[in-house]
Amino acid sequence: MRDDVMKMFDDLENSVAKDAESFKAETLEKLTKKQSDSEKHVADVTKSLETIDNVHQNRTPSQQFILEQRMKRKVDELSSNVDKECQRLETLAVSFDFDETLRLPPLPISYYVPGQLTFKCSLSEDVKPIAPVDPIVKLTNITSIDLKQTEDDVKVPFYSGLDFLPDGRLVAVDNNNKKCLIYNEKLEKIGSYQLSYAPRSVVAVSEEEVAITSGANYKIDFLRVSKFNEITLNRTCKVKSQYDSICQKDERSFIVGTMHDTRHVRIVSLSGEEKDVSINFPNMKYPSDTSACTYIRNSDKVILTDRYEHTVYIYDIKSNTRVVVKDDQIKEPKGVTLGPSIYILVCSKGTNSIVQISETGRVLFSYKLDIEFPYRVCVSKNKSQSLLSQIAWSVGESCSYYKLHYKFNDILNSL
Template identity: 80%
Template sequence: MAEKGSGNMENNNSDDAVSGRIEQILCQPCSSEDKQTVADVFCSTCDEFQCAECSNVHNTHAFLRNHILVKAKEVKTKQVAFDMKGLDQCDEHQKVLEFFCEDENQLCCSTCAIVDHRKCHSVVEIQNIAGRSASASSKLKVKLHEVREKAEKIVQNAKTSKERLDQDVEEVSLTIRRMRDDVMKMFDDLEVSIAKDAESFKTETLDKLTKKQTDSEKHIANATKSLETIDNVDQNGTPSQKFILEQIMKRQVDVLSSDVDKECQNLETVTISFDFDDTIKLPPLPISYYVPGQLTLKCSSSESVKPITPFDPIVKLTKITSIELEQTGDDVEEPLYPGLDLLPDGRLVTIDNKNKKCLIYNEKLEKVGSYQLSYKPRSVVVVSEEEVALTSGGLYKIDFLRVSKSNEITLNRTCKVTTKYDSICMKDDRHFVVGTYDDTRPVRIVSLSGEEKDFNINFPNKKYHLNTSACTYIRNSDKIVLTDKNDHTVYIYDITSNTRVVVKDDQIKEPRSAVVGPSDCILVCSNGTNSIVQISQTGRVLSSYKLDMKLPYRVCVSKNKSLIAVSSNMNGGRKLQLLKVT
């Protein structure tokens, strides 16, 4: 008799093969009651072979009717579940991860989905989306290989430095001994003193190198273990398990990669030497009066991994193409673009406030897509490869639109908010930084699911009216940039220290919008001087580029900082331009 509840099959073995014998699959529910009934169907959701009688529950209960049944004879084998060793369990509720919240990019168990994500608009079953990103695990593996290679480089550097230190310290002692015959006792004292300093330096440096080596060996072990896990899941796991592992590994790999990259940037070769003073005197003197030489300690970085020195490179802009924004077709008024952003593939998304539209342009600034809105949009930001978010000012909402590769635009979802928002940019993968108007909190944080909160910054008690201020966010240094059009000022707020830099300059007149450019510099649309002004994070004006347009209004920059797009707001002469950044 076959074992209970295990997807039983009676197979033809060479020892007992009988002519004409047919392979039989038994009903699992019946087998659990010690009955041997031939299975008629297989339910992939229940993960069971069932006979006709047992499978009737799918017709009896409404919640089972969406299960997919296939004939048992068409299912040769069932996929064996792969042991994820707890990776597919919710840390908080210890339940299997069955859902994925697309709003907050988070894995959920059934309790998470009901309790923590009930307000989210897109919580889907993992098994329905698990096959979307088949190449993700290979990307993780490539990144882990890179992490391991870099960590191995650090280990090798530490070993070489330790060997060199041994040689250098030994050479110091030998150098001193060569002079011992000439200066006798004084050099005996010198050797003791210098060797002590050298050994102290060696001990201190060895501790650092040993720690660096140990840390990197751990990185190697972690990367190797992660690669083995990915390979095992790729070979044996279900699509859902692969998807779960992918989501978990993304964060782990990013942290691991960041740690190793930091260590790689700080690789250094440590040397030690001893040089005699040219004015050495032979008459013996106490060592406290005269030291005939100097112990020199050097730390030099390898040429291939020179540490990154902060600097403010001057940004140069070159116009690629330009178009006139004229009233055409079904336009009610001359177009006005108060918001624009570049998709990762180079397409430009804009909003037309006057004609209530969201538009797509290609790299030649040819209009390739359009979507009619029911309201006048205020600003737009790219959220992902195929999603953008729009602010709507006084309507108190943020719309999420899907922009397909074929330039079709559709409304995905809407988040209700409690504040009038104008400018918008990404803070991180799950939050926006938004500029307000008619509110004493000029800048706020909004999550992708619509939750609002304030920065811990002492903003002046001032309300900005519509079109008088805009903001952007510098992610790497946790700073907010806020423009004040009427005061001809740009403010740079440091969130960590709760301080600000005030930038006023003759080259900045009526600043309208700002973006983060190359090397995290700030590029500001100066409406009154018809230019793009470059500012450092310390508030220094670095350069100013005169634009071929009147009254520049909004500016955006590509993700790789190689392109910017600018719109203008001059009645009867509005333009849209694309410029190359060098």
């Protein structure tokens, strides 16, 4: 009996050692491949940095532009690959289950082996996912203009809404003079359309279409903007609420900020169908010019500014929860938009600055402007992890056009 018991444990030891060695080899192979992939990503980034420096110093503006477009695609691809690798990270749990009942021969060994080695690979609940590094933006002034009253204007222009078309042209709505205007990268006016009402905000819907809110006129106009900068009215959707700020939710609908309504944000389809979002908003109403909103599609979150509470709210639609962002750098927040890496840009009227906030509500940076009272801000359409984007904002009597840069080392260090 002693010999049988000793043999039983010897067999068990050999079986466990064999399984463990096999598992070790398989796991090591996977980790080695992951390490190799990560090193390749870092090598690609390092090579791209060298190429950028070389082209920036020695090449023509045309070659620099071509490289810029290629780098945008490479950064998108790199970001996607890194995200996939992070999602596949796993932790290993090894356990040995011992059966306290000892069974002896002549039963088969599978009956009397008193334990079993088990392996489990999963994303551990105790280990938080790797959070991406929030890149701090760097702004470089490109150009700005003073919006002076012309012969065609009844009043001094006031741009209450801005957005970029996919090709980089800037579309603006002049609330004071009831106009929709198009600008090129040099902020030269290249198109204009006379409206019959004072517009509130504007969003680019597609390559050649924009949508404009009209507040108390209870409608949303869809205008066609041709590649030759001709603007015509496509159609009008009647709505039942007064809408101010507007942004795209997806290809079929918008997120719009209301005025004088306890439903602070609503959803409006391209056909004009309206519905509420599943958020329990405070029982209060925002008068005109006291709030603006935007939307984070990836996480289904709504961003809402409250001018006189000096607050930015981040609402999570899925969980019906919110994050309240208050900071000395945020005073009378006005316009709000998303930056390329899903961070939030807010116009802080009281501090004359553009404030950068993370998706989780952390205030990252405040960029002091050389103009007063920023009102609206927008970012160009190449948002998804782009290295270089464009940003514009308007104030009472001027409009500025900037380039928005990542500190690329922040991206490199986060890999």
